[in-house]
Amino acid sequence: MKPLGPCESVPTAQMRQEVCDSLQALISRHRGRIGALLPTLQDAQRILGHIPLEMQQVIAAELKLSGSQVFGAMSFYSMLAWQPRGQYIIRVCGSPCCHLNGAAALLELLQEELGVPLGGTTADRLFTLETSACLGACEVSPAMQVNEVVYGRLTPGRVREVLSDYRAGQGPDYRDLPYSTCDFREFRRAPGESLLLENVGLIDPLNLEDYLKRGGYTALEKALTSMTPEAVIEEVKLSGLRGRGGAGFPTGLKWSFTRPLPASPKYVVCNADEGEPGTVKDRYLMEGDPHKVLEGLIIAAYAVGAAHGFIYCRGEYYLSRHRLQHAIDQARERGFLGKRLLGTDFSCTVELRSGAGSYVCGEETALIESLEGKRGFPRLKPPFPGVVGVQGQPTVVNNVETLANLPAIINRGGAWYREIGTPDTPGAKIFQVMGQVRTPQVLEAPTGMTLGDLIQVYGGGVRPGRTLKMIQTGGASGSLVTRAALKTPLDFGSLEAAGGALGSGTMLVMDDSTCVVDFLRCVAAFFAHESCGQCTPCREGAAWILEVFTRLSRGEGREGDLDFLLRLADTLKDASLCPLGQSAPVPLLSAIKHFRPEIEAHLKDKTCPAGVCRFD
Amino acid sequence: MSAPRMTINGVPVEFSPGQTILEAAQSAGVSIPTLCHYPDTRPTGACRVCVVELEGARSLVPACATYSAPGQVVHTDTERVDAARRMVLELMLASGNHNCLICEAGGDCELQALAYRYQIDPPAFGKPPGTTYYYEDNNSMIIRDFSRCIQCARCVKACTDRQVNLAIAVGYRGAETTIVAAGDQPYIDSECVFCGECVQACPTGALLDKHARFLGRVWERQKVRSTCPYCGVGCQIDLQVKEGRIIQVTGADAVPNRGRLCVKGRFGWHFVHHPERLKTPLIKENGSLRKADWEEALNLVATRFAELKDREGPDKIGGWCSARITNEENYLMQKFMRAVLGTNHVDHCARL
Ligand SMILES: Cc1cc2nc3c(=O)[nH]c(=O)nc-3n(C[C@H](O)[C@H](O)[C@H](O)COP(=O)(O)O)c2cc1C
Ligand code: SF4
Ligand code: SF4
Ligand code: SF4
Ligand code: SF4
Numbered sequence: 001m002k003p004l005g006p007c008e009s010v011p012t013a014q015m016r017q018e019v020c021d022s023l024q025a026l027i028s029r030h031r032g033r034i035g036a037l038l039p040t041l042q043d044a045q046r047i048l049g050h051i052p053l054e055m056q057q058v059i060a061a062e063l064k065l066s067g068s069q070v071f072g073a074m075s076f077y078s079m080l081a082w083q084p085r086g087q088y089i090i091r092v093c094g095s096p097c098c099h100l101n102g103a104a105a106l107l108e109l110l111q112e113e114l115g116v117p118l119g120g121t122t123a124d125r126l127f128t129l130e131t132s133a134c135l136g137a138c139e140v141s142p143a144m145q146v147n148e149v150v151y152g153r154l155t156p157g158r159v160r161e162v163l164s165d166y167r168a169g170q171g172p173d174y175r176d177l178p179y180s181t182c183d184f185r186e187f188r189r190a191p192g193e194s195l196l197l198e199n200v201g202l203i204d205p206l207n208l209e210d211y212l213k214r215g216g217y218t219a220l221e222k223a224l225t226s227m228t229p230e231a232v233i234e235e236v237k238l239s240g241l242r243g244r245g246g247a248g249f250p251t252g253l254k255w256s257f258t259r260p261l262p263a264s265p266k267y268v269v270c271n272a273d274e275g276e277p278g279t280v281k282d283r284y285l286m287e288g289d290p291h292k293v294l295e296g297l298i299i300a301a302y303a304v305g306a307a308h309g310f311i312y313c314r315g316e317y318y319l320s321r322h323r324l325q326h327a328i329d330q331a332r333e334r335g336f337l338g339k340r341l342l343g344t345d346f347s348c349t350v351e352l353r354s355g356a357g358s359y360v361c362g363e364e365t366a367l368i369e370s371l372e373g374k375r376g377f378p379r380l381k382p383p384f385p386g387v388v389g390v391q392g393q394p395t396v397v398n399n400v401e402t403l404a405n406l407p408a409i410i411n412r413g414g415a416w417y418r419e420i421g422t423p424d425t426p427g428a429k430i431f432q433v434m435g436q437v438r439t440p441q442v443l444e445a446p447t448g449m450t451l452g453d454l455i456q457v458y459g460g461g462v463r464p465g466r467t468l469k470m471i472q473t474g475g476a477s478g479s480l481v482t483r484a485a486l487k488t489p490l491d492f493g494s495l496e497a498a499g500g501a502l503g504s505g506t507m508l509v510m511d512d513s514t515c516v517v518d519f520l521r522c523v524a525a526f527f528a529h530e531s532c533g534q535c536t537p538c539r540e541g542a543a544w545i546l547e548v549f550t551r552l553s554r555g556e557g558r559e560g561d562l563d564f565l566l567r568l569a570d571t572l573k574d575a576s577l578c579p580l581g582q583s584a585p586v587p588l589l590s591a592i593k594h595f596r597p598e599i600e601a602h603l604k605d606k607t608c609p610a611g612v613c614r615f616d
Numbered sequence: 617m618s619a620p621r622m623t624i625n626g627v628p629v630e631f632s633p634g635q636t637i638l639e640a641a642q643s644a645g646v647s648i649p650t651l652c653h654y655p656d657t658r659p660t661g662a663c664r665v666c667v668v669e670l671e672g673a674r675s676l677v678p679a680c681a682t683y684s685a686p687g688q689v690v691h692t693d694t695e696r697v698d699a700a701r702r703m704v705l706e707l708m709l710a711s712g713n714h715n716c717l718i719c720e721a722g723g724d725c726e727l728q729a730l731a732y733r734y735q736i737d738p739p740a741f742g743k744p745p746g747t748t749y750y751y752e753d754n755n756s757m758i759i760r761d762f763s764r765c766i767q768c769a770r771c772v773k774a775c776t777d778r779q780v781n782l783a784i785a786v787g788y789r790g791a792e793t794t795i796v797a798a799g800d801q802p803y804i805d806s807e808c809v810f811c812g813e814c815v816q817a818c819p820t821g822a823l824l825d826k827h828a829r830f831l832g833r834v835w836e837r838q839k840v841r842s843t844c845p846y847c848g849v850g851c852q853i854d855l856q857v858k859e860g861r862i863i864q865v866t867g868a869d870a871v872p873n874r875g876r877l878c879v880k881g882r883f884g885w886h887f888v889h890h891p892e893r894l895k896t897p898l899i900k901e902n903g904s905l906r907k908a909d910w911e912e913a914l915n916l917v918a919t920r921f922a923e924l925k926d927r928e929g930p931d932k933i934g935g936w937c938s939a940r941i942t943n944e945e946n947y948l949m950q951k952f953m954r955a956v957l958g959t960n961h962v963d964h965c966a967r968l
Contacts (some may be wrong), residue, residue, distance in 0.1 A: 053799040060798070065782075067798020067807055072785030075796065082799075358789070375786065380661050380681050533786070533793030535662045537700075539767065540707035543791035544741060564741060571703035574696065575664045575676050582675055 009061045013054035022047050023055060027062045034391060035353075035373030036063055037073055041080055042315075042354060050081040076375040076532075078132070079315045079357035086121045086128035088166050090114075091145045091316075095134035095277040096476065097434050097508055098141040099522040106142050107131065109156055113163055126167065133359055133526055134277040134476075135316055138434040138506075139441055140181045148174035148318035152181050179287055180319045181280070188458055190445035195408040195420075195428045196401065197444045200288030205323045208330040211291040217336055219407035220295050223302055224344045227410075232303040233259060236406070238414030240426035245271055245362075245399030246475065246503045248425065248492040258304045258386040258394045266306040267395040269371070270297045270403055272313035272320065273355050273362035276475035277526060278506035281430035282400035284442055286313070286320035289404075290327035294350065296403030298336065299410060301348045304396050309350040312367050315357050325352050359530035360580050364397040366532065377534045378578035401430055421447035425491035425502070432506040433459035436466065436514065451495075452486030455509055466511035470594065474503020476526050477583035479590035480516075499590065515612035516595040517602045520588050521549035527584040538581025541572045545588065555615030557603035562592070620686040625693060631684045638666060638679040641692060648692050649701065649730050651708075651766065651819055653680040656874065657773035663766070664704050665730065668692045676700055698734070705730055706739040712749060713763035714738075721821030724834035727766060728820075750794065755804040757826055757883045758815055765822035767793055771814035778817075778876055783808040812882040816866055816875065827886070828856070828864035841868055844881040847939040848966065849873070851881050862888055925957060934961030 007013045007020035015023075026043045030036040040059055044051050051059075051074065060070045074080045092098075092107050107118065110129055114122050121128040137143035140152025144159075149172055151162055165171060174180070185201040203210035211217070223232050237252030258266060270293060274282040285293055297309050311328075313321050328350050331337045339347045353371060355361050361370045365379035368390050389395020405427060409417045418426045425447040431454055434440045438460030451471065455461065462468050470480045478501040481488075488498040495502045510519065524546040533539045545568060548561050569585035576582045592599065601607050606615055619630040624641055631640035636659065641648050652663035661681030670677045671689040676697065679690075691697065708727060716722045730736075749763035767786075772795060775784050783806055787796030797806030815823040837856045844851040851873035856864040865885050867875040887893055897913035898905040908916075924933060935953040937946050950962045 053801075056799060066785075068783055068785040068787075068796060071796050071799050072787045075787045075800070076789050375789070377786075380678070528790055531790040533767070533789040533791070534660070536664050536704045536707055536767070539791060539793055540711050541703075544707070544710075560740070567699075567703060571700050571707075573675065575667050575700040575704060577662060577664065577678075 007054070007058050010054075010057045013057045015052075015054050015058075019047055019055075020058070023058055024062070027059065031063065033351075035371050037065060037070065037373035038077075038356065038370065039353065041070075041074055042356060045080060048084075049087070050084050052082060056082070073373065073375050077315075077356035077358055078529075084121070084125075086125050088126060088146050088171065089128050089130060091130045091132035091135065093133075093135040093137065093141065093143045093145075094131040094522070095138065095141075095526065096472070096519060096522045097134070097138040097278050098143055100435055100508075100510060100514060100519070101141045103142045106144070106154055106159065109159055110144075113160065127163075132316070132357070133529060134275060134279070136274055136280045136283055136314070137181050138278050138280055138432070141434070141440070143181075145316060146171060149177070150180045174318050175322050177319065180283070180317075184284055184288060184442065187441040187443065188439070190443055190449070190458075192446070194444050196292075196404050196430055197284060197288070197442075199292065200284055203289065205288055205290055206326050208291060208327070208334060211289070215407075215411070216291050217295055219410035220298055220302075220336060221342055223299050223410050224342050224346055229259060229303045229305060232299065232410065235414040236303070236409060239405075239409045239417035240414075240423075241402065241405055241409065241417070242425055242492060243399055244401035244405075244429070244505070245364075245397075246276065248502065251398065251402055254386060254398075255300070255304050255396060257384075258396050261387065261394045263394050265308060265393055266304055267390045267393060268297060268301045268304060268306045268309040269364075269367065269390070269395055269397045270309065270311040270400060271362060271364065271367060271397050272311050272317070272324075272400045273359075273367060274314055274317070274400070274504075275355075275359035275362045275530075276504045276506065278432060278434045278472075278475055278508045279504040281432055281442060281505060283317055283320055284430070285400055285404050286317065286324055290320075290323045291331065292404050292407060293400050294324070294327050294331055295336070296406040297350060297398075298331075298341070298348055299406045300396060300398055300403060302346055304394075306396070307347055307349070309348065310353055310371055310390070311350060312353045312355060312361070312371060314355040314362075321352060321354060328352060358532075359526075360532045360578070363578055363580060366578070367397065368395060375532070377532050378580070380577065422489060422491045422494070424493035429490070429505055431458075431490060432504075433509065434506055435472075435509040436462060436511045437509045438463055447491040448489045450486065451481075451488045451490060451507060454490060454507060455486070459509060462509065462511040466513060469510050469512045469514055470516070471500075471510065472508040472523075472587060473500030475501075475506055476523055477501075477580070477586050478503050479586055480594060481590070482594055513610060513612070515553075515608050515610035516591050516598050517549060517552050517608070518610075518612045520591055521546065521553050523587050524549045527580070531580065531584075532578075535575075535577035535581060537571045538576045538578075538584060541568050541576075542581070542584055544568060545585065549588075552599065552602045553608075553613045555602065555606040555608075555613070557606075559603075561603060562599070566592070620684075622684055622686065622688040622690065624690045633684075635684050636680055637668060637670070637677070637682050637684055637688070637690055640684045641679060641690075646692055648679045649733065650680055651726055651730070652768040652770060652773075654770045654773050654817055657770075657777035660769065660773070663708075663768050665701055667697060667700050667704075669694055669697055701730075702734050702736060705734055705736050706741075708766040709736065710739045710742045711767075712765060713743075713747070719764060719821040720824050720829055721764070722833065725821060726819035752802050753826070754802055755810070755826075757810050757879070758803060758812065759824040759826050759829070760803070761822055761824065762794060763822075764820045765795065766820055767795075768819060769795070770817040770819060771795060771823060774813040774817035779811055779813045781807065781809055781811065781813075784814065810879040810883065811877065812879065813867075813876060816877075816882075825864055825883075827883070831863040832856075832858040837863065841870075844877065845940050846878075846880045846884070848943065851877055853877065853881060855885075921957060930958035931961065933957050933959050934963070935959070937962070937964050939964070939966050 004014040030040045056070045060067045137150050142154050143152040233255045241251045242248040301309050358376045360366045361376040363378050366376040370376045385395045421427050429447045431443045443458050481500045485498045492502045528542040528546040531538045531542045572585045629644040648666050651665045659681040661678030666679040667676035668679045669691040752760040775781050840855040844853050852868035852870040854866045854868045855862045867877040869875045896907045899908045937949040953962045
């Protein structure tokens with residue numbers, strides 16, 4: 001091997017010549033782009049598997065940043081590393097859903113099999129063992145990811161098999177896999193027409209012709225050639241479409257704030273960061289029908305007057321990104337992207353960006369900071385991104401599923417769409433029934449199906465011999481509800497009235513084998529890990545909530561713990577900077593409401609009624 | 617046109633457009649506590665000590681980063697606001713080892729002052745005894761003691777927005793969030809130029825001027841305004857004096873530096889009390905120096921200049937003057953060279 005030598009831009013940075021060359025080459029590819037640092041770091045990491053200080057120095061010098069800016073940003077993202085790691089990174093999903101289905105035992109098994117502790121690298125430098133926040137593979141939990149490939153429905157036998165495949169150098173290429181978790185067509189589907197997942201599993205996602213044959217890009221053509229941007233906005237307003245990213249903000253209304261602003265450029269962003277625990281819906285769209293998402297994004301760009309769009313896709317979704325990039329390239333070749341689309345005056349480009357392991361980057365302002373190559377620190381609102389977004393320019397951020405609704409709305413009209421589902425949340429919605437049910441699955445249905453039907457008919461009910469205990473609604477920051485809520489129709493308003501939340505449309509079902517304290521500890525670990533650390537209540541408070549639930553689950557609870565939790569919860573809700581901290585205590589507050597005796601049993605009697613917590 | 621108005625604690629208040637709620641409150645004589653707020657830097661609204669109730673807002677809003685608007689109704693001292701502030705302060709105190717007894721910041725610490733104002737007892741919750749924190753003491757000027765860091769990031773704002781050195785940034789995330797230099801290395805191995813702006817910005821005892829340590833509490837010091845002796849910028853400094861001796865130099869909030877200093881002005885003052893400091897002229901005779909008085913020394917210099925000028929001509933003489941003297945003194949210097957000695961060879965160290 002050649003000796004280390006200086007790399008031109010920073011003579012003190014010693015590295016092998018070929019490393020230096022690849023680094024310089026990739027930097028010149030990214031230089032000048034908005035937020036060049038993050039894509040540069042992501043590509044640089046591929047050279048050695050990590051980004052040592054010398055590389056950081058070269059990147060800083062070439063991108064005209066300081067070393068502290070580079071390290072400050074890099075250390076924010078859990079998928080970037082500056083210490084050597086193994087060839088294969090095993091990331092065991094630690095999300096609530098996988099936890100309920102045995103992730104802890106899986107992790108123990110892996111530690112044993114590999115002979116390394118969590119965070120460790122095997123002596124042969126083959127494997128590094130890590131945990132991850134929700135991998136977005138909840139329908140096959142417990143799950144893990146080995147580099148790009150997801151493995152679900154893990155059993156000890158399966159884990160050993162996977163390890164021996166990699167040891168034998170026979171890991172699959174993720175690009176050859178048909179999907180990253182399961183075939184959508186395996187799932188039970190709701191009767192009636194499908195608007196969102198209609199093509200998933202039926203078309204070849206890498207083949208534009210397939211999409212075109214099924215009516216693809218006709219909505220874009222209709223919008224561009226026969227509708228003004230204002231008319232598109234009116235149509236979407238008329239449809240009553242509410243954002244599917246979790247907050248339910250009316251999409252047409254959001255656009256109508258940005259459209260009239262005289263600023264230029266404007267941007268549209270497709271929020272494909274899907275990090276909400278229990279949520280996998282956007283992945284099915286991106287993997288199975290990437291052009292639909294892209295078509296929606298281009299329609300949104302036309303409506304608000306943006307000539308550039310970003311798709312910010314979470315770091316763990318390699319297959320989604322592969323297919324999206326393919327779709328973008330094909331669309332450009334066919335004139336659905338680029339200059340003067342379909343012969344009109346409208347031009348539009350779309351750029352795919354990758355996250356790097358941070359849940360809060362799904363929050364739209366943190367996402368924008370991340371797009372700008374910085375730490376994912378949520379911004380203060382107002383101003384809202386629609387007015388001040390990417391590089392200070394008006395930016396509309398919409399969820400993948402929101403965008404996937406647009407082709408149908410444009411083709412068939414807002415009035416038609418509004419008739420679907422409930423008046424509160426018109427339209428089609430992708431639901432996810434996860435956790436301790438017989439058949440966890442993804443489902444598209446008009447809003448308004450009851451929670452009970454989702455669980456019973458599609459989730460197959462709880463497993464034999466078990467009874468339903470509670471459901472966490474909408475994601476990790478959603479409230480817990482009990483059987484009493486089973487008749488609630490699934491839409492934003494009804495769930496809120498029932499003390500829950502629609503959120504991303506995921507419902508995490510738990511049976512009587514689950515301990516509420518153990519579950520809340522897992523949720524608390526998620527928030528403590530994903531807090532961006534910017535504001536005091538959430539940075540410190542989330543860690544204290546975790547600390548308290550950890551000791552409760554060990555029978556080490558202290559008098560006053562519940563009062564402390566309640567005080568903490570109030571401060572987080574009222575004084576945190578962004579919705580992550582504001583909503584972090586929601587699950588525990590609902591748990592204290594519904595399950596106080598069970599929590600107190602841990603605290604006072606040092607017993608775990610569900611028999612999950614071990615007090616030794 | 618009359619100034620726009622808002623209501624703060626039930627009292628109608630005028631404000632100028634562009635003012636934050638904090639600024640409007642300050643002009644109206646209402647005190648809102650702050651920690652991460654720092655003048656001449658971009659507000660981040662992150663520490664959440666300045667939160668206030670704004671009618672119509674779902675949660676509390678940070679006064680330092682929320683702009684005033686006509687008709688706003690703000691409450692700065694309600695029970696709700698107090699409860700949040702107290703919890704935030706408790707969380708800060710619990711985040712480290714805040715034993716004020718021997719903390720350099722004691723008496724001059726904004727966290728301590730707020731704990732006093734809100735009557736916060738040491739929180740019942742806290743890190744277990746024996747918890748260790750990052751501590752850096754490997755350079756001659758600055759100590760970093762993160763057992764007292766509250767992550768307000770004022771140091772980062774000072775380094776970034778005020779000095780534009782960008783030597784430090786916020787690193788990691790969640791409860792592991794901490795201030796980092798390049799590669800999370802010590803200051804001495806980083807891009808830090810030791811201007812000490814971060815030390816001055818730190819509201820607690822987390823960043824310390826190493827030489828001033830244990831030399832005197834804030835109430836034992838006298839502040840003496842002076843001008844930095846190093847360069848022509850003329851930065852205003854406060855000499856922190858105890859019993860007639862300087863123990864620290866800090867930047868004064870005045871023109872031209874508005875508190876900023878460079879490494880020399882802030883840390884390079886030890887010559888003042890140095891035992892080897894030159895206090896009288898010295899004359900070299902037979903290879904060794906002896907003390908002389910000014911009369912004798914100046915006479916000698918004048919005689920020798922005259923001899924040199926007669927023998928070699930004035931152009932063999934050149935003058936070099938210093939940035940450490942005033943403009944007026946520099947003017948006199950070149951005048952002396954030209955008019956008295958008759959040479960144009962005059963230069964200045966600032967051209968080096
Ligand atoms: C902590 C946090 C995480 C979020 N994650 C996502 C996400 O992964 N995907 C998403 O579309 N929206 C996410 N959101 C919501 C976005 O901030 C934003 O509301 C949404 O992208 C807007 O799109 P929509 O109007 O189409 O729903 C998140 C919000 C918060 C507070
Ligand atoms: S609430 Fe949490 S995630 Fe949001 S800004 Fe504060 S620390 Fe960051
Ligand atoms: S930093 Fe302030 S509060 Fe902390 S120990 Fe020092 S004086 Fe006390
Ligand atoms: S001493 Fe100056 S350059 Fe160094 S970190 Fe502090 S402010 Fe930045
Ligand atoms: S070192 Fe001081 S200024 Fe910097 S974050 Fe910590 S407490 Fe704040």
